[in-house]
Amino acid sequence: MTTTPVDSGRGFAALAGTDRVAGQLYTDPDIFEQELEKIFYRTWIWVAHESEIPEAGSFKTATIGRQPVIVNRDRKGNFNVLLNRCRHRGASVCEVPRGKANGFTCPYHSWSYSLEGQLRGIPYPEGYEGVVEKKEMPLERLRVESYAGMVFASFNQEIEPLEDFLGDAKIWIDRFMKQGAGYPVKAQGEHKFRFDGNWKIQLENTTDGYHFPIVHRSWMASVDAETADMLSFMTDENAVTHALGNGHSVAIMVPEHVDLEEDDGTEDLQERFGHIIEELSQTMPPEQVRRIVRSMHGAGFNLNLFPNVAMSMSFFRVLRPISVNETEIQHIALGLDGGPESVNRERLRIHEHFQGPFGFGTPDDSEAWDRVQRGAYANKDMPILVNRGLGRERTTEEGWKTSHVTDESGMREAYGQWKKMMGND
Amino acid sequence: MTSQSATTELDATTEHGTVPGLELQLGRLTDPRVARAIELIWHEATLLDAKKYEDWERLWTAEGKYVIPIDPDTEDFEAHLNMVYDDARMRRMRVTRLVEGYSMSAVAAARTARTVSRFTVEELAGESVTVRSAQVLVGFKREKHILLAADLTHRVRFTEEGALIDLKVVRLVNSDGAVTASGFLL
Numbered sequence: 001m002t003t004t005p006v007d008s009g010r011g012f013a014a015l016a017g018t019d020r021v022a023g024q025l026y027t028d029p030d031i032f033e034q035e036l037e038k039i040f041y042r043t044w045i046w047v048a049h050e051s052e053i054p055e056a057g058s059f060k061t062a063t064i065g066r067q068p069v070i071v072n073r074d075r076k077g078n079f080n081v082l083l084n085r086c087r088h089r090g091a092s093v094c095e096v097p098r099g100k101a102n103g104f105t106c107p108y109h110s111w112s113y114s115l116e117g118q119l120r121g122i123p124y125p126e127g128y129e130g131v132v133e134k135k136e137m138p139l140e141r142l143r144v145e146s147y148a149g150m151v152f153a154s155f156n157q158e159i160e161p162l163e164d165f166l167g168d169a170k171i172w173i174d175r176f177m178k179q180g181a182g183y184p185v186k187a188q189g190e191h192k193f194r195f196d197g198n199w200k201i202q203l204e205n206t207t208d209g210y211h212f213p214i215v216h217r218s219w220m221a222s223v224d225a226e227t228a229d230m231l232s233f234m235t236d237e238n239a240v241t242h243a244l245g246n247g248h249s250v251a252i253m254v255p256e257h258v259d260l261e262e263d264d265g266t267e268d269l270q271e272r273f274g275h276i277i278e279e280l281s282q283t284m285p286p287e288q289v290r291r292i293v294r295s296m297h298g299a300g301f302n303l304n305l306f307p308n309v310a311m312s313m314s315f316f317r318v319l320r321p322i323s324v325n326e327t328e329i330q331h332i333a334l335g336l337d338g339g340p341e342s343v344n345r346e347r348l349r350i351h352e353h354f355q356g357p358f359g360f361g362t363p364d365d366s367e368a369w370d371r372v373q374r375g376a377y378a379n380k381d382m383p384i385l386v387n388r389g390l391g392r393e394r395t396t397e398e399g400w401k402t403s404h405v406t407d408e409s410g411m412r413e414a415y416g417q418w419k420k421m422m423g424n425d
Numbered sequence: 426m427t428s429q430s431a432t433t434e435l436d437a438t439t440e441h442g443t444v445p446g447l448e449l450q451l452g453r454l455t456d457p458r459v460a461r462a463i464e465l466i467w468h469e470a471t472l473l474d475a476k477k478y479e480d481w482e483r484l485w486t487a488e489g490k491y492v493i494p495i496d497p498d499t500e501d502f503e504a505h506l507n508m509v510y511d512d513a514r515m516r517r518m519r520v521t522r523l524v525e526g527y528s529m530s531a532v533a534a535a536r537t538a539r540t541v542s543r544f545t546v547e548e549l550a551g552e553s554v555t556v557r558s559a560q561v562l563v564g565f566k567r568e569k570h571i572l573l574a575a576d577l578t579h580r581v582r583f584t585e586e587g588a589l590i591d592l593k594v595v596r597l598v599n600s601d602g603a604v605t606a607s608g609f610l611l
Contacts, residue, residue: 219522352506
């Protein structure tokens with residue numbers, strides 16, 4: 001087993017070893033500032049799912065690092081991500097979380113911009129004759145690309161294509177979307193909360209199978225035996241985590257639901273969905289009913305995309321770093337666009353049961369993360385361990401470092417990318 | 426004439442169209458059924474601050490719904506994502522979770538003190554009363570205060586077992602913003 005000692009004497013990148021990281025990574029405000037510059041303002045950041053901005057003129061506001069942006073769909077169907085900042089005196093031009101618009105008008109002096117960001121109008125323009133050319137003053141546009149409905153933006157105009165950045169994660173995004181069971185996946189509401197801890201504590205957690213039966217014991221005790229059994233992966237050797245490159249990883253909790261199109265017919269549908277099965281069976285063939293009901297809990301894995309989004313079984317987890325010791329999390333519930341209403345409602349109830357500030361799962365996660373942050377201030381020379389499973393890690397034929405889902409291969413992958421990006425000038 | 430103008434002054438919202446529950450409608454707070462409902466609501470608040478969740482669970486009708494919505498405007502809770510959308514079964518599981526000792530957030534929950542006031546009567550029917558109010562909750566946990574403000578709606582039903590909560594909707598002022606996970610109930 002190889003270990004890399006944490007060296008706190010050189011640049012910040014050196015604070016992450018391959019199997020451990022310095023506690024300072026959670027607590028040092030200078031590191032946080034550099035993370036914004038070297039990670040959040042340099043790489044691809046998830047900003048929306050296409051279903052959140054379904055029509056021409058649909059928009060939502062978002063934040064990348066500390067910078068407010070507007071994400072919209074224009075009349076040509078293109079996605080635009082614009083800095084939410086008027087070119088005149090800097091006011092935000094939109095403070096509505098989501099909606100439809102023809103453009104955006106600054107409330108301060110009514111400079112108005114198109115969905116593509118062009119400056120269309122300046123009131124009393126004679127004062128700007130020979131001073132301001134409208135075509136030189138658009139809202140700043142970020143680079144935007146999407147894959148399978150996942151919209152990403154970057155401040156870095158020279159960045160590699162999104163598909164290259166996602167790499168092997170694309171296979172898993174495609175598999176994740178199969179939970180639509182023939183329908184497109186849509187966002188159908190979100191929980192939002194903050195915890196008093198560093199963003200990387202949440203980043204790690206999505207690929208942490210080890211905590212599940214401990215932190216979520218009260219949730220496990222409250223669900224039906226079949227659901228609890230489905231998530232009993234602690235000793236299931238098919239439940240593995242793959243490191244996918246570029247900081248991405250996938251943690252497989254329910255191996256039989258990795259590819260929801262594959263169904264050997266041996267799995268019994270959960271009794272808790274009896275009323276749904278009965279209803280759907282009146283209008284749908286049994287294979288389609290089976291496909292929808294097997295997908296009810298989402299895909300059988302958490303796909304962690306570095307640095308800010310996870311596609312987590314049946315929802316998206318989006319993190320937003322607020323400060324070195326505060327992070328905002330969104331849990332976006334997913335449904336079937338155009339699918340049966342009863343299925344979408346059942347999925348909302350499943351989401352509410354675990355997620356959100358009053359769910360049976362989220363408050364306990366949040367408490368654990370708060371505790372990590374508090375503890376991390378103790379002895380900054382004592383490293384955080386992410387070495388679980390190092391001794392049993394192997395490489396698959398795809399080239400993915402792989403160990404058990406309770407191991408920390410996904411965290412090591414994320415810290416590898418962190419180290420690489422923080423080492424860049 | 427005099428009494429009419431006095432009513433207009435005190436009950437101005439009706440001048441611009443009635444907003445249910447917002448008009449004070451003087452005199453209704455002293456109706457014995459309303460007084461009994463308010464007594465129940467204050468009793469409920471006391472139990473929640475004391476974290477007597479098993480006693481709290483007994484305040485509900487079997488059909489009672491407990492809702493903390495996210496969408497500030499919706500009445501169709503079934504079709505939307507909520508923070509809490511509990512029927513009796515979910516309430517039972519929620520109480521178990523809070524008291525059984527396996528939930529680390531419940532074990533470490535903030536101490537809370539809540540004030541419920543600004544009562545108005547939305548509906549006064551034979552067997553039930555619907556009362557609106559404002560709640561200000563202050564909590565404290567690990568060096569930090571928590572402040573949560575909400576509009577409450579309680580529908581209280583008078584049954585053979587006494588006055589019971591048939592519907593409680595907690596509309597947090599920040600329901601569509603970030604709400605801190607906190608290990609207690611509203």
